[in-house]
Amino acid sequence: MPELLAPIAGNVWKILIAVGDKVELDDEVIILEALKMETPIYCDDSGTITEIRVKEGDAVNEGDVLAVIG
Amino acid sequence: MSRKQTPLRPYFEKMPGIGKELREGEVRRSQENLALVREQEELLAREVERVKNAGIPAEKIHQRGGMTIYDRLEYLVDDGTWCPLHTLYNPTDNEEGCTGVVNGIGKIEGRWAVIIGFDNKVMAGAWIAGQAENILMVTDMAKRLNVPLVWLTNCSGVKLMEQETVYAGRRSNGAPFYRHADLNHLGIPILNGIYGTNPAGGGYQGISPTVLIAHDGANIAVGGAGIVGGMNPRGHFDAETARALIDGTRAFKGKAPGRVETHFDQTAYFREVHDTEQGVLDGIKDYMRMMPAYDPVMFRVAEPAEPKLPAGDLDMLLPANQKRPYDAIQILARLVDNSEFMEYRPDYGREVFAGIAKIDGFPVAFIGNNQGIFPDYPAYAEGEYPGVGGKHYREGLIKQGEFVTLCGRDNLPIIWLQDTTGIDVGDLAEEAELLALGQSLVYSIEQTELSMMCVVLRKGTAAAHYIMCGPQANNNNAFTLGTPLTEIYVMHGETAAAASYARRLVKEEDAGNDLTPVLDKMNQMIQDYQDKSRPAYCAKSGFVDEIVPLTELRNYIKAFTGANYQNPRSITPVHQMLLPRIIKG
Numbered sequence A: 001m002p003e004l005l006a007p008i009a010g011n012v013w014k015i016l017i018a019v020g021d022k023v024e025l026d027d028e029v030i031i032l033e034a035l036k037m038e039t040p041i042y043c044d045d046s047g048t049i050t051e052i053r054v055k056e057g058d059a060v061n062e063g064d065v066l067a068v069i070g
Numbered sequence B: 001m002s003r004k005q006t007p008l009r010p011y012f013e014k015m016p017g018i019g020k021e022l023r024e025g026e027v028r029r030s031q032e033n034l035a036l037v038r039e040q041e042e043l044l045a046r047e048v049e050r051v052k053n054a055g056i057p058a059e060k061i062h063q064r065g066g067m068t069i070y071d072r073l074e075y076l077v078d079d080g081t082w083c084p085l086h087t088l089y090n091p092t093d094n095e096e097g098c099t100g101v102v103n104g105i106g107k108i109e110g111r112w113a114v115i116i117g118f119d120n121k122v123m124a125g126a127w128i129a130g131q132a133e134n135i136l137m138v139t140d141m142a143k144r145l146n147v148p149l150v151w152l153t154n155c156s157g158v159k160l161m162e163q164e165t166v167y168a169g170r171r172s173n174g175a176p177f178y179r180h181a182d183l184n185h186l187g188i189p190i191l192n193g194i195y196g197t198n199p200a201g202g203g204y205q206g207i208s209p210t211v212l213i214a215h216d217g218a219n220i221a222v223g224g225a226g227i228v229g230g231m232n233p234r235g236h237f238d239a240e241t242a243r244a245l246i247d248g249t250r251a252f253k254g255k256a257p258g259r260v261e262t263h264f265d266q267t268a269y270f271r272e273v274h275d276t277e278q279g280v281l282d283g284i285k286d287y288m289r290m291m292p293a294y295d296p297v298m299f300r301v302a303e304p305a306e307p308k309l310p311a312g313d314l315d316m317l318l319p320a321n322q323k324r325p326y327d328a329i330q331i332l333a334r335l336v337d338n339s340e341f342m343e344y345r346p347d348y349g350r351e352v353f354a355g356i357a358k359i360d361g362f363p364v365a366f367i368g369n370n371q372g373i374f375p376d377y378p379a380y381a382e383g384e385y386p387g388v389g390g391k392h393y394r395e396g397l398i399k400q401g402e403f404v405t406l407c408g409r410d411n412l413p414i415i416w417l418q419d420t421t422g423i424d425v426g427d428l429a430e431e432a433e434l435l436a437l438g439q440s441l442v443y444s445i446e447q448t449e450l451s452m453m454c455v456v457l458r459k460g461t462a463a464a465h466y467i468m469c470g471p472q473a474n475n476n477n478a479f480t481l482g483t484p485l486t487e488i489y490v491m492h493g494e495t496a497a498a499a500s501y502a503r504r505l506v507k508e509e510d511a512g513n514d515l516t517p518v519l520d521k522m523n524q525m526i527q528d529y530q531d532k533s534r535p536a537y538c539a540k541s542g543f544v545d546e547i548v549p550l551t552e553l554r555n556y557i558k559a560f561t562g563a564n565y566q567n568p569r570s571i572t573p574v575h576q577m578l579l580p581r582i583i584k585g
Helices: B024-029 B031-052 B058-063 B069-076 B131-145 B160-165 B175-185 B201-207 B225-229 B239-251 B277-288 B311-317 B328-333 B394-410 B427-431 B434-447 B462-467 B493-510 B516-531 B535-541 B550-564 B579-584
Strands: A003-005 A010-015 A028-034 A037-042 A047-052 A065-069 B083-085 B101-108 B111-118 B149-153 B190-194 B197-199 B211-215 B219-221 B272-274 B352-359 B362-369 B414-420 B452-461 B477-482 B487-489
Touching: A028 A065, B024 B031, B031 B311, B031 B535, B069 B101, B069 B111, B069 B149, B069 B277, B083 B131, B083 B550, B101 B131, B101 B277, B101 B550, B111 B131, B111 B550, B131 B149, B131 B175, B131 B477, B131 B550, B149 B201, B175 B190, B175 B201, B190 B277, B197 B201, B201 B219, B211 B277, B272 B277, B311 B328, B311 B550, B328 B352, B328 B362, B328 B414, B352 B394, B352 B550, B352 B579, B362 B394, B362 B550, B394 B434, B394 B579, B414 B462, B427 B434, B434 B462, B452 B462, B452 B550, B477 B535, B477 B550, B493 B516
Parallel strands: B111 B149, B149 B190, B190 B211, B197 B219, B211 B272, B362 B414, B414 B452, B452 B477, B452 B487
Antiparallel strands: A003 A065, A010 A028, A028 A037, A047 A065, B083 B101, B101 B111, B352 B362
């Protein structure tokens, strides 16, 4: 199942989806904050959000799984 | 059989393609950004409309059988070539809402010219505050680009009620007469179409250009009829002197001096006189055909071509949210011919891109800020912090300096696409010599004889706004553009508020005081920074020469490039250029 990974280390600023949401390719789903910049996370596949592994305010490292698309 | 080709064809005919089409999802999620850009554009359009309607209504001029400055420009300038500049410029917040001159760059009879005229709706083209600086910016541009300056003079002279704002000082309304002399000295012709009554300052505005073409109702003179008639006040006015003034004014039948009977029939200052306003403009067109201009084929390295990717995408690609990164090469791909770019040292100094593109078939250099986060960069901060797009680091500064120097050698005009938050700071940055390398870039720019154009795509901040050929590069920067998303300030308002009040907060807390008053001041400061960095404010204050919709940037880039190659002072034979060879390796 496709996983959405953190491209950089930072904090989870906003989660724009919930488990069960249908998403499409290029939808913006999570926004990370690092170095005073927002880094939006986009879907690289279509499907349904089956799992969200972070919550707003969490610190994440590069490569961490943020969410899973089923 | 004859055979012809463009020079260095293997390098320039087909260069590496850049950019990619937007996917459906990218378009979908960019609609909010599009709406924010439109909102700014509409706000700016209302401001432009306000300036165009300054002074008396155009209908009044039309009822008198006259043309407004806008009618004159419409008649004079080749269709589709007009690029207005300084439209919202009004640094002293005049009651007129503008500086009383309308200017820009455009083609007349197929040749580029810097064009300026008095707005005859605004106090009959009077000298008003801020106008001299506007005129000086325009004369500087003609000098930088080495193209003719075309004046449409219609100038009633000093707004006497506010003479202290225009008459005296180093950069006052008298300075343009010296600038005209300077341009003539440098071999840059000034063509002047003269309308209406032009006394005193208006007279020198009339006489100082190279070629004078008059409407038959026009006059130019050292002084106006009132001054010639003479006044003898006692140092004040009372009922008796007022009576004399009223009677004298009623009885005054004199005509304004310096009419066509004098300056065409007797002195022969005017080369032509026309009985229609259009005739004057036709006369300017005739002279424009005589102006020095190479055929573009002389300098083109390929056939002109539009970008392969649509300009309309720009409003979706450049984020209105200043904290969002984007792909700067996607922007460039929508500005340059065929969406092609020959990049200089792409693996070195990753925070900036530099290279050669084509505009209208001419070779042009571009330098700009890449955006995003660069892990394991810069080398001097390894393990401490990653590089952030928009900032400048050691390698990027060195790359820009050497690229500019090579452009100077190859005579490549440079277009800077600025979106910068500054130069890296801190002990590591100082040890990495960033202070000196920033100034070294300034030195490199100044050492060239190149024309440069700057576009502040979003942020112009800190010293980085200066070193990337901002308008402070007086000898090289031909003009600077902003976009509907431009913000220019020394630093972000939040940073400035923290820097200004941090110690005060500590003191107040130590004293056991309520922090609210200080916090209010900090928040007011943030708001003030916001209000005084927006696009309309930047244009009004002269931080940029014009705010231009992203979709119209290429028109200005084409104007800059075309003007630059029209009559260059220095030529590098294309087949002797170094940069393309260095890039190829």
